[in-house]
Amino acid sequence: MNARTEFVAPPYVANMQRVDSYADIDEILRSEDFMQGSHRESGVFFNGSLLLIEGHEHMQRRQLFSSLVSRTAMHYYETGALVPVIDKVMQELRDEGRGKDGLVHVDLIPLIRSMLYRITALVTGVDNVDTPQKTERFRDLVDKLGVAVTVEWSTGDHEQVIRDGLEIRRQLIEEFLLPSLERRRGLVSQFKEGKMAKDALPTDLLTMLTLHGDDKRPGDEDYVWRECALFLVASTQTTTHTLPHVIVHLTDWCKSHPEDAPKRTDATFLRIAAMESLRLHQPAPTLLRIALKDVTLASGRKIAKDERVALFFVPANRETAVFGPDAAEFNPYRVAPPRLSPWGLTFGGGVHTCIGRPLVTGMFNRPDDKSGTEGTMIRILRTLYEAGAVMDPTKPPKRVAASYHDAYESFPLVLRSL
Numbered sequence: 402m403n404a405r406t407e408f409v410a411p412p413y414v415a416n417m418q419r420v421d422s423y424a425d426i427d428e429i430l431r432s433e434d435f436m437q438g439s440h441r442e443s444g445v446f447f448n449g450s451l452l453l454i455e456g457h458e459h460m461q462r463r464q465l466f467s468s469l470v471s472r473t474a475m476h477y478y479e480t481g482a483l484v485p486v487i488d489k490v491m492q493e494l495r496d497e498g499r500g501k502d503g504l505v506h507v508d509l510i511p512l513i514r515s516m517l518y519r520i521t522a523l524v525t526g527v528d529n530v531d532t533p534q535k536t537e538r539f540r541d542l543v544d545k546l547g548v549a550v551t552v553e554w555s556t557g558d559h560e561q562v563i564r565d566g567l568e569i570r571r572q573l574i575e576e577f578l579l580p581s582l583e584r585r586r587g588l589v590s591q592f593k594e595g596k597m598a599k600d601a602l603p604t605d606l607l608t609m610l611t612l613h614g615d616d617k618r619p620g621d622e623d624y625v626w627r628e629c630a631l632f633l634v635a636s637t638q639t640t641t642h643t644l645p646h647v648i649v650h651l652t653d654w655c656k657s658h659p660e661d662a663p664k665r666t667d668a669t670f671l672r673i674a675a676m677e678s679l680r681l682h683q684p685a686p687t688l689l690r691i692a693l694k695d696v697t698l699a700s701g702r703k704i705a706k707d708e709r710v711a712l713f714f715v716p717a718n719r720e721t722a723v724f725g726p727d728a729a730e731f732n733p734y735r736v737a738p739p740r741l742s743p744w745g746l747t748f749g750g751g752v753h754t755c756i757g758r759p760l761v762t763g764m765f766n767r768p769d770d771k772s773g774t775e776g777t778m779i780r781i782l783r784t785l786y787e788a789g790a791v792m793d794p795t796k797p798p799k800r801v802a803a804s805y806h807d808a809y810e811s812f813p814l815v816l817r818s819l
């Protein structure tokens with residue numbers, strides 16, 4: 402019902418060499434002979450951000466940002482931000498009342514965004530996302546920015562998408578980012594004057610950048626907004642794109658395996674289901690890389706110096722030689738081959754591997770580790786299933802039409818026991 406067996410290459414990559422073998426992609430992502438090739442068209446939003454820098458500069462910045470995703474930070478985001486927001490959102494749904502059938506109906510896409518916005522604001526360091534109006538406004542701006550920063554995959558007029566995105570970014574800076582940055586500049590000054598302890602400073606991106614003097618780079622004052630854009634979009638759009646697929650797969654799975662239906666409120670089962678679904682669905686159609694010299698991969702594939710190649714994760718993550726004969730199918734009981742991640746290449750590989758992965762899938766030493774964090778995806782899924790979530794039998798989900806993303810723009814759910 403849901404798994405795309407045929408991957409449709411977006412026109413943007415039509416003239417690029419297509420790399421779709423697991424081993425080749427893995428080798429390219431880990432190799433020092435390649436550099437980042439994504440977000441050329443959308444560079445105005447991301448240039449100079451962690452995702453698009455390389456070498457020593459990238460390593461230093463990654464280290465600087467590591468405290469944003471430390472174990473302590475993860476616990477704080479989950480218990481201090483995600484859980485209260487989820488509780489609040491579910492209470493609002495209860496209060497809003499039921500449909501004519503006596504049940505609560507909701508669209509999952511805006512619901513996920515509502516649940517994630519506070520973590521996003523905390524990680525980035527955005528203040529005043531507190532009243533319902535401001536929250537709604539922040540969500541709307543971040544959503545629209547998300548469309549512009551992935552203009553490469555847009556089915557619309559790309560120049561117009563960029564123009565609209567720049568205007569959205571201007572509003573986001575004026576209403577949220579600049580006031581938040583100014584507050585942090587004040588706090589950092591107090592710290593530097595010895596009037597405040599370092600651990601009293603917030604742990605967020607804007608504070609890190611201000612401490613490091615990166616809030617105002619001579620000759621490139623917009624850098625700080627491009628780093629913010631990366632974190633704002635990377636922490637929301639990816640989960641919004643990938644989470645609904647888990648529900649589609651679990652719906653199908655439980656039809657043929659009804660004995661597993663009660664496990665949908667079990668965090669360990671949901672974690673393995675989410676990882677398996679992430680293997681089958683990636684948040685971006687492809688990642689791009691550029692060869693820094695003539696390269697021959699271990700497989701014999703040749704890539705010329707300066708050539709930009711498109712890495713197609715969909716076929717790679719469904720390779721039968723890697724994940725078994727039923728690799729294209731969803732199977733929560735699949736055992737990933739030794740040394741391979743259960744999500745395959747979905748969080749990338751090499752130096753640019755996703756920094757936010759533990760936030761999404763949880764921090765744990767074993768799948769049933771109770772001292773770790775549950776992860777945003779698992780926590781949201783568990784809340785929905787505890788509320789009796791089923792796909793609305795009268796309203797099928799709608800795929801995103803404005804881009805080549807493997808994602809939904811609308812996903813009606815019924816919460817039968819809320």
Ligand code: HEM
Nearest residue numbers: 451452635636639640643688747748749753755756757761
């Ligand atoms: C389902 C959720 C997510 C998926 C599938 C995902 C996937 C990815 C992938 C594939 C990359 C590598 C891109 C490349 O190499 O070109 C990446 C990088 C990144 N992700 Fe995620 N991501 C997710 C969630 C998040 C979250 C929640 C955050 C928030 C902190 C985040 C922040 C980042 C950042 C900052 C980078 C750049 C890292 C670097 O270049 O060193 N991501 N992500």
